[in-house]
Amino acid sequence: MEYLVVASAFAAGCLAGWFFARAQFSGELKAAGRTISDLRTQEERLxxxxxxxxxAMEDERIEHARLETRLTEAQSSMIEQKALVEDAGRRLSETFKALSLDALNQNNTSFIQLADRTMQAILAEVKGDFQKSQGAVEAAIKPLEESLRRYETQIQAIEGSRQAAYGDINRHIGELVKMQDRLADQTRILASALKEPQARGRWGEITLKRVVELSGMSAHCDFVEQPSADTEAGRKRPDLIIKLPGDRQVVIDAKVPLRAYLEAYEAADPGSRATSLARHAKSVRDHMYVLSSREYWKQFTPTPDFVVLFLPGEAFFSAALDQDTALIEDGIDRKVLIATPVTLIALLRSVAMSWQQHSAxxxxxxIWETGIELFERIKTFMKHFDKVRDGLIRANESYNAALGSFESRVLPAANRLKELSAPDHDQALECQRPVDVTLRRITEQDEAQPDVE
Structure with a gap:
C-alpha cells in the first residue's frame, strides 16, 4: 500500500514537472524563436x-578606372605632342641644312635660340596641361578614396555585427538543444512511471477530480475512494457518480490505456509505431467492452442512462479513433460514452446548468408557496379588520344613543336648573354633535387568489 502511495505521488510529481517543463520549454522556445526571427531580420538588413x-564601392571603382583612363590618355597625348615638337624641330633642322651654309651659319644662332624659345614654350604649355590634368585627377580620386575607406569601415562593422548575430543564434540554439534534452529526460522518467498500472490509475483519478473541480460540479459529484475488490467480472465500484436533477445519475469510470501508446511513441520505425497504435486502439475497445459488461445501470437506482469511459488525455482518444473509427458508434450502442477532459468538462458544465435551472x-x-401563505394571512388580517370596523360602528351607535339621551333627558333638566337661577350654574351646557361617519368596507374582489398551474 505504501508502495502504491509513493508511486502515485511520484507519478503525479513527474506529471506536474513534465507539464511545467513543457510549458516552460514552450515559452522559452517561442521566445528563442522570436529572437532568432529578429536576428535573421537584422542579418537580412545588414x-x-x-x-x-x-x-556603391563598385560604382566608385568604375569612376576611378575611368579617371585613370583619362589620365593615361592625357599622358599619351602629351607624349605625342612632345614627339611632334621634336619631329618638327628635326624637320626644321633638315630644311635649314639644305639652305646655303653661309646663310645657315649666319642665321643658325638666332634660329636655334628662336627654336629653343619655341620648344620651351611648347614644353611649358604641355607640362602645365599635364600638371592641371594630374591635379584634376587627384582631386577627383581623393573623395573616391575617402568614400572607399568609409565603405570599408562600414563593411567591417557590418561583418562584426553579423558575426555577433551568428554567435547569438548559435548560443540560443545550444540552449534550445539543452532544454530539449532535459525535456526528453523528464518525458522518459514520466513514461517510465506511467508504465506502472497503479500509477496510471492514480493519475486518471487525479485528472478526473481536477476536471470536476474546473467544471464547478464538486457539490453534485460523489467520488468513490474506498478500496474495492477485483473479481472476474471486474471492479464493481465506479470512480465517480454524477447526480442529475430528478434523482438521476451518471456513472464515470476512469481508464488509462497507456502502455501501447507509449510503445508507439518510442517506436523507431513507422511499422512498429502502426502496430503499437493498433494495439492501443484495441486496448481502448477492450476497456469499453469491460465497462459495458459491468452493467452499472442494473446496480444503481434510479437506472443511469449511460456510463462514461474517461480517458485523461486527448491524444489517447484521438490515436485510438484514428485506428478504430467505429469506437464512438459501438460505445453508444453499448451505453458507453468515451470522454476526454475537454468533452467531460462540456458535459459537466451542461449538468451544472441543468442544476442551476432546477434550483431556479x-x-x-x-416563492409561489410563500405567496399563497401571504395571501391567506392577508385574508385573515382582512377578517380582523372587518371586526375592528364592526366595533367602530357599534361604538358610533352607542355614542349617538348616549348623545340622544343626553339631549332629551339630561340637557332639559340642566336648563331648568339654570332657570331656577342657581348661582353656581350660570353657564349653559353646550350640545355635543353626533358622530355621523360612514366606515368603508374592504372590498374583496371575489377573494382573488394567485393562479396555480
Whole structure:
C-alpha cells in the first residue's frame, strides 16, 4: 500500500514537472524563436546594407578606372605632342641644312635660340596641361578614396555585427538543444512511471477530480475512494457518480490505456509505431467492452442512462479513433460514452446548468408557496379588520344613543336648573354633535387568489 502511495505521488510529481517543463520549454522556445526571427531580420538588413555598400564601392571603382583612363590618355597625348615638337624641330633642322651654309651659319644662332624659345614654350604649355590634368585627377580620386575607406569601415562593422548575430543564434540554439534534452529526460522518467498500472490509475483519478473541480460540479459529484475488490467480472465500484436533477445519475469510470501508446511513441520505425497504435486502439475497445459488461445501470437506482469511459488525455482518444473509427458508434450502442477532459468538462458544465435551472425552478415554487401563505394571512388580517370596523360602528351607535339621551333627558333638566337661577350654574351646557361617519368596507374582489398551474 505504501508502495502504491509513493508511486502515485511520484507519478503525479513527474506529471506536474513534465507539464511545467513543457510549458516552460514552450515559452522559452517561442521566445528563442522570436529572437532568432529578429536576428535573421537584422542579418537580412545588414546584408542589404552590405550589398548597397558594395554596389556603391563598385560604382566608385568604375569612376576611378575611368579617371585613370583619362589620365593615361592625357599622358599619351602629351607624349605625342612632345614627339611632334621634336619631329618638327628635326624637320626644321633638315630644311635649314639644305639652305646655303653661309646663310645657315649666319642665321643658325638666332634660329636655334628662336627654336629653343619655341620648344620651351611648347614644353611649358604641355607640362602645365599635364600638371592641371594630374591635379584634376587627384582631386577627383581623393573623395573616391575617402568614400572607399568609409565603405570599408562600414563593411567591417557590418561583418562584426553579423558575426555577433551568428554567435547569438548559435548560443540560443545550444540552449534550445539543452532544454530539449532535459525535456526528453523528464518525458522518459514520466513514461517510465506511467508504465506502472497503479500509477496510471492514480493519475486518471487525479485528472478526473481536477476536471470536476474546473467544471464547478464538486457539490453534485460523489467520488468513490474506498478500496474495492477485483473479481472476474471486474471492479464493481465506479470512480465517480454524477447526480442529475430528478434523482438521476451518471456513472464515470476512469481508464488509462497507456502502455501501447507509449510503445508507439518510442517506436523507431513507422511499422512498429502502426502496430503499437493498433494495439492501443484495441486496448481502448477492450476497456469499453469491460465497462459495458459491468452493467452499472442494473446496480444503481434510479437506472443511469449511460456510463462514461474517461480517458485523461486527448491524444489517447484521438490515436485510438484514428485506428478504430467505429469506437464512438459501438460505445453508444453499448451505453458507453468515451470522454476526454475537454468533452467531460462540456458535459459537466451542461449538468451544472441543468442544476442551476432546477434550483431556479425550486426557488420559483417556494416563492409561489410563500405567496399563497401571504395571501391567506392577508385574508385573515382582512377578517380582523372587518371586526375592528364592526366595533367602530357599534361604538358610533352607542355614542349617538348616549348623545340622544343626553339631549332629551339630561340637557332639559340642566336648563331648568339654570332657570331656577342657581348661582353656581350660570353657564349653559353646550350640545355635543353626533358622530355621523360612514366606515368603508374592504372590498374583496371575489377573494382573488394567485393562479396555480
Amino acid at each position: 546584408r542589404n546594407e552590405l550589398d548597397e555598400a558594395r554596389s 425552478t425550486e426557488n420559483a415554487h417556494r
